[in-house]
Amino acid sequence: MRVAEILAASEAMERALALLEGGDVVAIPTETVYGLAADATNGVGVARIFEVKGRPRFNPLIAHVADLAMAERIALFDPVSKRLAQTFWPGPLTLVLPQRPGNGIHPLVTAGLDTIALRMPKGFGGQLIASLGRPLAAPSANSSGRISATTAEAVAADLGPKIKLVVDGGATSVGVESTIVKLEGAKLRLLRPGGIAAEEIEAAAGMKLLRGAAGIEAPGMLASHYAPGAAVRVNAAKVAKGEAL
Structure with missing residues (x-):
């Protein structure tokens, strides 16, 4: 059975x-979690991302950019969102923004929505995007629903x-x-908690975050999103064979 090559x-x-130029996927390190990346315009x-992960196509992906200039070619920024990008990018903050017409992003990335989720990663991910010259669509590099x-x-x-x-990073x-x-x-909504605390975002934005949303507007909003690949027992007093706390 063929297995993936692991390179430093x-x-x-x-x-x-x-691989990206050829329309394939690559698992890459970011500061948050490993991502399964493909050219977001291909x-x-x-x-292939959806195929490999077993991910439903109605669940949108995050597009990752090399810098703010690339992001502004893809989406329309309001002053608050731009301030958040300038404060937290590169880093673990994703902004959902209106798409700029003719941005070249493949519609599978946005699941047909008129908005797009954008992030600027640190390290190898950012370097790879800059070298490619195009954004990368990159959800987490795991089977859909797994940790x-x-x-x-x-x-x-x-x-x-x-x-x-x-x-390997x-x-x-x-x-x-x-x-x-x-x-x-005039309201800023938290669609998914993550690597940056809500209080930090509120301080930078100058407004309180609202919680909850009506529909699937961004990754991580399915009713069941992350699950371990094993049975879970609650109120366990002892560890049985093959279990761990």
Whole structure:
């Protein structure tokens, strides 16, 4: 059975770019969790993300950018969202914004919505996007519904037979997904909690965050999103064979 090649981040750039240019996917390290990346303008590559993860196509993806200039070519920024980007990017904050017409993003990325979720990652992810010159669609590198991977080994154990390359950047520094927010008129809504505390966002935005949303506007909003790959017992006083606390 074929398994993914694992390359250190310092050695993986050329191989990763070749796969992305060819419409394939690459598992990459970010500061939050490992991501399963494809060129966000390439429908074949984006479709591979959904195929590999077993992810429903009505669940939108985050598009990752190299810098604010790239983000502004993709989406329309209001003053509050731009201030948040300038404060927290690169970093674990995702902004849901109106799409800029003609931005070239494949509609599979946004699940047909007129908005798009954008983030600027640190480290290898940001360097890869800058080298490619185009945004990357990149949900977490795990089977849909499973816990997100924070090491290259965890990615390979889950998705190894389905992908060609895992870029090893070591354990992620944040360890959870990005926080997702969206400005709705004069109100800022928290769509998904994550790597940046709500209080930090409120301080930078100068307004309180609202919680909850009516529909699926961003990744991580399905009723069942993350689940361990084993049975769970509650109120367990002792550990049985094959279990862990």
